[in-house]
Amino acid sequence: MNLASMPRSLDEAVEALSATPGALAIAGGTDLMVEINAGLLLPRAVVALADVPELAGWTVREGHLLLGANLTFAQLSHPDLAVLAPALAQAARAVGSPQVRNVGTLGGNIGTAAPTSDLLPALTALGAVVTCRGPRGWREVPLGELLAGRRRPALLPGELVVSVRVPLTRGPQEFIKVGRRNALAPTVASFALVIDLDHRYIGCAAGAVAPAPVRLTEAEQWLATAIDWVVGRVADPGVYDRFGELVARQLDPVDDYRAPAAYRRHVIAVCAARALRRALPTR
Structure with a gap:
């Protein structure tokens, strides 16, 4: 140079x-x-x-x-x-x-x-x-x-x-990151969730599981049917874990020195369920 x-x-x-x-x-x-x-x-x-x-x-x-x-x-x-x-x-x-x-x-x-x-x-x-x-x-x-x-x-x-x-959206948004420690740690897996109640939009993506963020369209489509859009809640507490399972099923995580693929898949399922639970309570 x-x-x-x-x-x-x-x-x-x-x-x-x-x-x-x-x-x-x-x-x-x-x-x-x-x-x-x-x-x-x-x-x-x-x-x-x-x-x-x-x-x-x-x-x-x-x-x-x-x-x-x-x-x-x-x-x-x-x-x-x-x-x-x-x-x-x-x-x-x-x-x-x-x-x-x-x-x-x-x-x-x-x-x-x-x-x-x-x-x-x-x-x-x-x-x-x-x-x-x-x-x-x-x-x-x-x-x-x-x-x-x-x-x-x-x-x-x-x-x-x-x-x-x-x-600009009207509704809850969440981001959850998992690393080996609470700060100054490379990301092992991350999950972002955006819900727009006015336009009935759901966006969710997983990070650090592939070369680029993975948009989880199948999970988005399923979640759209499980939300009561009028009140901004979910009807059944089982929706949270089911959403996490669908998110994990869409992924083929990388397997590297930071974490094995199986661990990343498990972590993303937990993060997705937790993000949705924070975003939308049950009615």
Whole structure:
């Protein structure tokens, strides 16, 4: 690596990324610098995004929450945002240490697409759409399509994540993470649940069980029939464990040094049942 640039606008950032094939965009660097220092990544150039104003901040527009790519985990867990996207805030609070949460960013988390990411399952359950900008212009891509099971997202050459759009919902949201200890632990399994009572929408996703978050559509469809949407409750306490079983049945978890597949399947079933129990009591 022998080139570095610090663009002051989105146009400059795209130009810098496009100017050198193999250039790497970096924001907080909490993941990428580890890989660079270990020799796992050898970028020909680095484009620092910290001073690009178009990537900062958040706003509410037309029933959606628009999140700038440079929002840190700490900012995502702020009470003003937590009331609008509780599952995302819960996931952001679960990330690493305070030092990491103060530096790591939303866009960087999508850009590295680590299988153990805490944000990505929550964003998947929320039905997030990612806005990208590159030399060919703008495009919007559903998060699931951008990840597509890869270790790196399907960004085009010279393209970077600008913002993320998630719908505002009225209803409970939950995120549960399991690791070897309560803090500073890589995720063994995670589960996110989003219920929108107004639109009768259910989104749920499992994390750290596959190369990318797994959207659990069959479990979502079944749960939609088990909810009393008028009062926002479930009729039968047996729904909780049944939901957990359906979630686990949809998964083919990875088996690695962090945990065996059987353990991950069991943990996800417990997390799903617990998340639903927290979200919706019995009537």
